[in-house]
Amino acid sequence: MRIGGRPVAPYLRSRAPALTRRVVDRLLAELPVYAGLPGEEVSGDIADIVQHNLRLVADVLEHRRAATHAELGQQRDSAAQRAEEGVPLDAILTAYQLGMAMCWDEVSADARPDELADVREVVRLIMVLQRQLTSAVSAAFLEATRILDSQENNGRHALMTALLAGEPTDRRTTARPAPCYVVLTLALGPHPDETGPEPGARIAARRKIRRVRAVLDQYVGEPALTSFDSEGGTALLPVVAAPPWEALCALVGRTAEAAAVPITGAAEVAEPESVPHAVARSREIVELVRSTGRPPGLYRLADVLLDYQLSRPTEALHGLALLLAPLERKPELLDTLETYLDHGLDRRATAAALCVHPNTVDYRVRRITQLTGLSPARPGDLQHLNAALVARRSLGAVGAA
16 A cells, blocks of 8 residues: 555654654643653653554554454553553543554655545554554453452452461461462662652552562562552562572562662561561561661561661660760761771771771771770670660660760
């Protein structure tokens, strides 16, 4: 088929990238819900599906046939994702209609009178494809909405509720628990798009959570038991035996990459009856890791043993914190001590971190020793100083004074 003296399908393929940009610009200008989407999503998922549609139109016109079920798979997946993000169906269908109209304008602009037969055939095929798209997109959107609406009552939710409560699972659900679970607590950093105006910020948060869940689902090969909001939450990953720690660290790394946010997590493997205790402990570990300024990543109890033990309320904890009481009114000494210990007693590295001269570090370390009677150079004192810093963080600066 030829319009304007040129084959329609090859021309449309050549114009697809430029036309995609124009379609996206118009979506942003005419549909407020698309204008409120995160920029990353507009330039990524939305632009990709627009260009996919344009190339599908070219294929349909070239072979003079309707689209196959498989060829509409990406559109169905996109509609399901938009449903999860709260984009209304009427806006999605309007976007498809607008894109198809712009596609028709592009290929028919230079139509000639002697090309009427080809013009009519192009219109017929585009209308068939528009009908197929409307049907596929609507069905996928409504199915995703149905699943989301029923999620609170399905077996996975009931099973997770029972596990978290420490109740027998057969009282709440017919779903059978796994032999054991990786109890995973994740603290999700904010995505840059979450700081923007609504509804984009809300959609960005949902998108982040969806990406986290997708990675976890892929790991276990089935929908994981999860309870997340924009700041994080808990996941129970069914396993037969404890996986290697390195594999769990890699899983959290992939999750952070997919969500494009820093993630701090804690994990341990527990049998069903031990899940509540494991969840409580993993939450405490995440809080300790974040309060002590450690970098994002996955942690276990062995990584924070001293902090964890000293966070238990005892008389000894308060006494340890009091070892640093002479430094309370000299924050520069406290800061130097913490930095000095963090850098393995390296005076030059400490000086660089504090932006001071190494001699200044030496002077401050001597003052710390004079005021507290404890010297980082003495192994026994070093242990007490480390413990005192942990205790002070656990109690808070005010409680330590």
